[in-house]
Amino acid sequence: MAQFIDWRPAAGRMVDLAKGHWLVTAACLGLAVAFACAARLGRRADEPPSLPEWLPFVVNTYRYMSDRKKLMDRIRPLVSRHKVAMLWIIGKPVYVVSGDIVRMMFRSSESMNADNLSLLILKNLQGLSAEDVAKFANDKSGRLKTPGRGHEHVPADQRYWAANHDLHHDHLLPAEATAQLARSYETFFTQRLEMQPLGRWVTLGIHDVLKRDMVWAATSSLCGTLLLDMYPDFIAAFWDLDSVIDKLLWGLPRWLYPGPLRVREKVFGMCGRYLEEAFKRFDWDGPDATAGWEPIFGSRYARERAKSTRDAGFTWQSRISFHMISIIALNSNTTPVTAWAMFELIKDPSLFEALRAEVETSLVSDPETGCRRFDTSRLLTLPLLQSVYVETLRLHVAVLITRQLIEPIHVGPYQLRKGAWLQAPPNFSHLDDALWGADSSHPASEFWAKRHVVEEETEEAVTGQRIQKQKFVMEARPSEFFPFGGGHTMCPGRNLARQEIMMTIAMIVSRFDIEFVHWVDKNGGISTGLPRDDTKYYGFGAMPPDRDARIRWRRRW
Template sequence: MESINGLVEPVRWLSEGSLKPPAIASFTLLVAFLVFTTQRRTPPSLFDPFPLFFNTVQFIFYNARFMTRVSKALNKSSIVGFRLFTTPVYIVSGPEDIQAIFSRSHSIGSEDIFEKNVFPVLYGMTKDEARRFAEDKTGRRRQPAPGTEHVPIERRYWFGYDHVHSEYLGRPQHLRPIADAYYKRLSQSLDKWYALDKWTTVSVTEFCRHQVAECAIVALFGPRILELSPELIDAFWEFDSNIFALTVALPRWLTPKAYRAQDRYYGMIRTYVDAARKNFDWNGPAAEAGWEPEFGARVTRELVKWLKEAGFRDEVATGALGMLLFALNSNAVPTTMWMIIRIVEDPSLLQAIREEVTTAYVTDAKTGSSTLDLDKLVALPLLQSVFTEVLRLYMNFNLIRFVHEPVTMQGFTLSRGCMLQAPMSIHHRDGAVWDRKGHSASEFWAERHIKHIEETDETGRITRKRVFAAAARPSSYYPFGGGHEMCPGRRFSKYEIFTTVALLVLKFDLEVIGWVKPDGTPSDRPARPDDRYSGVGAMPPDRDLTIRWKRTS
């Protein structure tokens, strides 16, 4: 405003003819510069017919429509702003801006949304407990941020919290016991649920939401949790359907259903935590076990242990484990649905996947027993390509970061406290990045992430071999987030999904019956991503595929 006001007097001189031609030229350049810099001061804003209300409501409750508007706006500018309540938000799409969000810079991070929304609402932290994280400026990495090296390790809350997850969900010696527990549970359950050589009609949605989820819960938390709370799976999915309202911290009076779902779900988690603490011998031989029946995976008891030692209340351990289960299953289960659907609806792809998975089936020379080599399984190229393609098309989340120190993007200076969002739905379907001859970015193509190479065997015969190759740079594909804040559970989720698909194609003959609507009536179209989950994560199919299968082994 001051720049514009400063033009008033020179304009008067110009109108009176007081300025000479050289001065007029200089004045013209000054006007152009001031107008340009004034216009460039803030990014263009998404139209809001009811300021602070319309865009906020549409973002929260009608996110798919909101993102359609954003997509059109980003065609004109690679950065677009709006207000989420009173918080300035900037949605960015430039590759260099995405890389800046992923960088290890201390000027951008996701801590604010945890401190303001996630920790108080979803972890049940008091203001004092959340403040411990807010006041911890040492960062998440092992090396503390410059100037904070003096902070003792026990007060490095961000590092301690992240370390438990990255250590016990990421390192092979801790990850494999969870993956093995899932494989064992699902394999035994399939043999129990489905008789040999008998055709059974199956809903893909119900199979994944209940039977796959059950095995994943047992692999992570042990069998006691479902014995104590048989309705946990139903409570989990009710909580899952209300998570968005909780994440943005809408008040209880506005969304009472969401908080009732949370109370029910967390009550069951608390019952499990109390029982596990009572029955587990912290000084016994199981204290270092990768998996045991009370807590299940080591990550769960290490998280409970760290929170206790760090001085947090028992309610926080309940919230932390509730969110751990949510984070590992809410995306893995819908992704498994799409994996099964895309494979079984294409007979040639089903056959190719079955042949590939067979190569990961190994027989013990001593015992003669056969089992899946899980490490070999998750490295299979075609299965990886299908997995990557499913995540590209159906993972829909706006990666969120906050600006801790002013940053410049696309010539705009973004102030401290504003929110940055990087939308997967736009980058994952960008035709300029993903279009291939005969296969547009909007369609599923199983081999989009495959390269074929020629190999010569011992006899001189030349064969073509599939090799998995990511088809785009990280700024165009980031289903697990990016930088040092990537989802720590992504490795177990991959084991879970690949193991499920492998066991189905190995154990069963599979046939498609047809698509049905949520009410069970026949559908005249295949499934599309369910828009109600836009912005939340993996979008499940809005139609169910009914198949029939016969267990053959």
């Protein structure tokens, strides 16, 4: 998530500026902020270079709020030369960094952390109650099993960051937990695909289908079927919420910007009434309490989340918010990444056929049902499929890695201020030709399905004949490729996301013949241009395409 500072006073003024009286508002805001900041924030000799702005302390703030991608593109040359450059955002220093400093951000360090960013997500996006936000704010013991230095006295039941980390580590990250979720996802997504007529051509928008069916399958897998049985319109409400996540994170007051809060409250109300019904129905002493999946709470992760927040004494408001954010985190990124991958396959029929041939090598017959399904362990190792997956993440996922400095640090000739923020934009390294553009015919800015595939000569086991075999190779370091973040705050659902995306692609290309018709704009009209990233999501995760692909598809089996 990109936003990390309480912007509400400034954001209110920016909204006024957009609504009218812009000359007066801009003049007053510019003078007030510029004089205040200039009076107390003089440039030090050991400070990194700053990005110029024609109205100091104002213009870059407005750019950050309105178009983060463009602002980061503007500062990129400065960061390339110096490894670090500075922005002033409402009088607060923000250091934009690359290279070795990113590696430092990923390491455990007492000089920086991500707690304040996480608190703003808990408060502004999730809608955690004030008293429960305070519990996290007062917990300085860290996320690891061993409390941080000086906080060894903190009781275990007051280590809220660590408890949250442990829940993910125990019930979401392990291979068996991920495999169980992926298996149930495959079952539910198969049900949706089999609703398509067999052997008959149908015209539709592929992104629209993914937004409906992937969210249905993933939510059923994670949270059970009760929620969607109670609220068939939950998926539409979810995407309405996804469209205002950036606005919620600003933390604007209701009187100033009520729309996003109303959208969140609609989803919040659905989740709340569902949880109330789920607790009434569920037998915590029955066999389903430890089941891999059951229809009321779904996965063990969701069940343990609901139980642990109750047992820890969180308010009802906060318990609902934790359930809601799990659904947001699961679906907001997997669907747009899958859409981008499918766009590339649809545009290139030869690539589509090559990937179909590859994924079909992992199809097996289910011993219980006799139906075809994927051998997931084999599927996830297929070189071309892995390369398509990584290439899509590289181009279309942009999480601004953010840390706050707890104490001053030195970076080369520069001293970075205590209390300042560090941000590492992924596209600086993800689009670097020096890292990804070894083949000059395929620059880093374009999708190349075989960028991460190499041909190796190997000996065939039975005949001993020398054959060419493809191998997936990922040469970038974690500080050069970080679509899921890094360090202790790396996305805990990354393994599940990988399996869902790769499995969805494989299920579609193996089951359907597809023909491209035309691009469709957001209003449903024919679009002559190619899809682009919707950059309003820059900094938060996957950037969805700004248009859909109209296709014809026919189910083969």
